[in-house]
Amino acid sequence: MSEPPAYIGFEEYSEHIPASIPAAVQQATSRFVSGRAARVAELPEWEQLRQAGSEIRLHTIENMDVYLAQLEEKILSAGGHVHWAQTAEDANRIVLQIAKEHNVKTAVKSKSMATEEIGLNHFLEKENIQIIETDLGEYIIQLAGTGPSHIIVPAVHLKKEEIAAIFSEKLDMNAPADPIELARIAREILREKFLTAEMGISGGNFLVAETGTLVMVTNEGNGRMCTTMPELHVAVVGIDKIIPDWESLTVFLKLLARSATGQKLSTYTQFITGPRHEEGEFGPKEFHLILLDNGRSNILQDPIGREVFKCIRCGACANVCPVYKNVGGFAYGWFISGPIGAILSPQMLGIKTARELPYASTLCGACADVCPVKIPIPTILRHLRRRVAEGDAISLPTIPVPIRAAAGLSSLALAHNWIYRFGALILPTLMSIFKRNGWIPSAPYPLSRWTKSRPLPPFTSHFRRWWKTARPTQGKDSTR
Amino acid sequence: MPKAQLFITCLGDQFYTTTLQNMTHILERLGVDVSFPSEQTCCGQPLFNNGFEEKTRPVALNFLRAFSKSDAPIVAPSGSCVSMVKHHYAELFKEGTPEHALAVDIASRTYEFTEYLVNVLKVTDVGAVYPHKVTYHASCHYLREMGLKTEAKTLLNQVKGLEFVQLKEEETCCGFGGAFTVTYPEVSRSMMENKVKDIVASGADTVVMCEPGCLMNVAGGLHKAGSHIRAMHIIDLLSSQ
Numbered sequence: 001m002s003e004p005p006a007y008i009g010f011e012e013y014s015e016h017i018p019a020s021i022p023a024a025v026q027q028a029t030s031r032f033v034s035g036r037a038a039r040v041a042e043l044p045e046w047e048q049l050r051q052a053g054s055e056i057r058l059h060t061i062e063n064m065d066v067y068l069a070q071l072e073e074k075i076l077s078a079g080g081h082v083h084w085a086q087t088a089e090d091a092n093r094i095v096l097q098i099a100k101e102h103n104v105k106t107a108v109k110s111k112s113m114a115t116e117e118i119g120l121n122h123f124l125e126k127e128n129i130q131i132i133e134t135d136l137g138e139y140i141i142q143l144a145g146t147g148p149s150h151i152i153v154p155a156v157h158l159k160k161e162e163i164a165a166i167f168s169e170k171l172d173m174n175a176p177a178d179p180i181e182l183a184r185i186a187r188e189i190l191r192e193k194f195l196t197a198e199m200g201i202s203g204g205n206f207l208v209a210e211t212g213t214l215v216m217v218t219n220e221g222n223g224r225m226c227t228t229m230p231e232l233h234v235a236v237v238g239i240d241k242i243i244p245d246w247e248s249l250t251v252f253l254k255l256l257a258r259s260a261t262g263q264k265l266s267t268y269t270q271f272i273t274g275p276r277h278e279e280g281e282f283g284p285k286e287f288h289l290i291l292l293d294n295g296r297s298n299i300l301q302d303p304i305g306r307e308v309f310k311c312i313r314c315g316a317c318a319n320v321c322p323v324y325k326n327v328g329g330f331a332y333g334w335f336i337s338g339p340i341g342a343i344l345s346p347q348m349l350g351i352k353t354a355r356e357l358p359y360a361s362t363l364c365g366a367c368a369d370v371c372p373v374k375i376p377i378p379t380i381l382r383h384l385r386r387r388v389a390e391g392d393a394i395s396l397p398t399i400p401v402p403i404r405a406a407a408g409l410s411s412l413a414l415a416h417n418w419i420y421r422f423g424a425l426i427l428p429t430l431m432s433i434f435k436r437n438g439w440i441p442s443a444p445y446p447l448s449r450w451t452k453s454r455p456l457p458p459f460t461s462h463f464r465r466w467w468k469t470a471r472p473t474q475g476k477d478s479t480r
Numbered sequence: 481m482p483k484a485q486l487f488i489t490c491l492g493d494q495f496y497t498t499t500l501q502n503m504t505h506i507l508e509r510l511g512v513d514v515s516f517p518s519e520q521t522c523c524g525q526p527l528f529n530n531g532f533e534e535k536t537r538p539v540a541l542n543f544l545r546a547f548s549k550s551d552a553p554i555v556a557p558s559g560s561c562v563s564m565v566k567h568h569y570a571e572l573f574k575e576g577t578p579e580h581a582l583a584v585d586i587a588s589r590t591y592e593f594t595e596y597l598v599n600v601l602k603v604t605d606v607g608a609v610y611p612h613k614v615t616y617h618a619s620c621h622y623l624r625e626m627g628l629k630t631e632a633k634t635l636l637n638q639v640k641g642l643e644f645v646q647l648k649e650e651e652t653c654c655g656f657g658g659a660f661t662v663t664y665p666e667v668s669r670s671m672m673e674n675k676v677k678d679i680v681a682s683g684a685d686t687v688v689m690c691e692p693g694c695l696m697n698v699a700g701g702l703h704k705a706g707s708h709i710r711a712m713h714i715i716d717l718l719s720s721q
């Protein structure tokens with residue numbers, strides 16, 4: 001993915017979803033859902049952990065400047081470099097400058113959402129620096145030329161046959177539809193790149209302020225290779241990844257792997273505090289951390305919206321989201337998808353660009369139930385819908401005028417019961433012309449959008465009359 | 481004598497007359513003094529959930545006025561509408577205003593029907609007989625916003641002749657979501673079709689739920705799929721003798 005989208009057309013996308021996507025997504029996510037449930041059931045203190053995770057995050061959100069300053073100081077004293085990037089462009093330019101200073105031609109990269117956010121791959125390629133994704137899923141979608149469709153399983157939308165076809169086409173070979181064989185092919189190609197790349201690029205799951213430590217949680221080992229084999233390591237990390245100390249880290253490590261993949265702990269948990277200090281030690285000679293703001297400071301001013309930065313990017317909300325499971329990640333139009341994408345993208349890109357996303361939910365609440373840091377996702381969705389519909393301190397309303405007018409009229413009708421009752425009186429007669437065999441199989445707009453998928457039951461509404469005239473045991477109408 | 485004011489909800493009012501009559505009968509049979517404030521319209525949730533908070537306020541005020549004439553508990557055949565009153569009305573008004581105080585008072589005595597039966601009246605057996613294989617769809621707001629996890633099943637458990645079968649994805653949304661059905665009709669349809677498939681696979685001949693909205697969606701979906709499985713509001717099942 002490259003430039004951020006100018007407009008995200010969720011509805012338009014949702015009308016043309018290839019049938020293979022929901023099938024692949026549902027299969028993969030249901031595995032994660034049952035894995036997560038099993039791990040959570042093993043931990044009686046799960047709810048306390050979630051509460052602690054949520055509280056620590058809120059605390060850091062409120063004291064972010066203090067912890068970031070502490071982090072910077074610790075990294076500097078460990079011999080690392082810290083760069084502050086106000087925007088995506090700043091971050092890209094800083095990476096490029098470091099690359100140029102070191103004469104980098106090839107960079108290997110481990111999976112990172114921050115670099116997807118800033119479109120780093122595209123940017124570096126334009127500058128003639130080859131950048132290779134080394135996470136298997138990321139490698140696949142880099143070959144395919146798309147963005148990720150799931151936070152932790154970027155190629156979740158692809159079946160093994162499709163992956164084999166991509167390998168065959170892009171790598172000019174005859175790749176079999178066998179996951180083990182495909183992984184072997186990728187490993188062989190990537191091994192070569194690890195050995196020759198001059199720069200390793202990573203993101204980070206947490207930044208521990210106490211010691212200036214970058215924490216990476218991965219499963220494939222490629223993250224460790226990216227950050228130890230090249231002599232130069234550049235990490236691009238959002239400022240929201242900061243946590244106070246190692247004690248807090250234990251809470252998040254318990255929450256993250258269980259929520260994400262249903263593991264007790266990921267295969268690799270790496271702690272990186274500056275570059276290597278003496279010859280013979282593991283690690284690169286130079287370590288750079290780029291702290292990415294890209295609009296975060298502004299969102300942090302909004303007391304409801306800012307809770308989005310409690311997120312630890314586990315993807316559990318997407319795994320349980322019935323909307324996500326039926327549309328897949330690309331419907332959300334940017335690097336981040338599912339419920340978290342629906343509350344993050346409209347805040348980062350501006351509500352005008354992503355005004356359809358807050359409505360891409362039935363407010364069923366399954367996401368908030370599983371979120372390990374208790375982000376009140378439905379509340380934030382409603383908050384953003386309010387921004388779309390009525391406007392707030394951050395944006396003017398962006399909803400089409402006819403919808404606003406219709407909302408105004410229904411408000412009027414529902415607030416004045418005589419208008420409502422009049423409507424209820426005439427609707428059954430009015431709608432009876434559409435009735436066929438006890439159902440309304442097709443109704444005029446906007447109800448046509450309902451009836452194109454299923455019939456509408458007939459309007460009956462004679463409870464009020466029955467109450468007044470025909471009720472066998474007469475109770476009291478409290479109004480008269 | 482326990483008292484209850486019927487909050488019939490706009491969907492109940494428009495589409496489910498029989499269910500409302502059955503609700504009245506059950507409550508009266510259990511000795512409840514039932515009243516019906518006729519100025520009620522809709523709780524305003526469709527406006528509120530779509531971001532029209534300003535425009536929800538007058539609708540909520542109409543509701544509060546209609547139900548404040550009596551101090552009796554308020555009972556509705558919908559967890560979603562009750563959740564709106566219980567959890568969101570107070571947010572609509574500034575703390576310290578009489579409207580806010582009224583919203584808090586009304587919220588504290590508004591109940592979903594099965595909740596009122598099981599937790600207030602402490603009734604689990606309403607004397608229903610329904611010799612069928614029945615499955616249950618847990619509606620989202622009923623389940624998660626109201627936290628009603630056992631009430632419906634407790635009542636079903638006492639119905640004579642009823643054989644219960646569990647859905648594989650009992651707690652997955654059916655795709656209703658109010659305006660969602662017309663905002664993203666394709667997505668709503670896929671979700672509904674998944675739910676219908678799950679219901680058909682259960683082998684039940686009846687599916688019950690506690691929410692008029694989901695009922696419209698699921699019943700319509702079953703009909704469209706050519707299935708003969710009956711979709712019912714739990715109230716109607718509990719009225720079967």
Ligand code: SF4
Nearest residue numbers: 311312314315317371
């Ligand atoms: S919002 Fe919660 S559940 Fe979703 S990815 Fe973030 S932490 Fe995980």
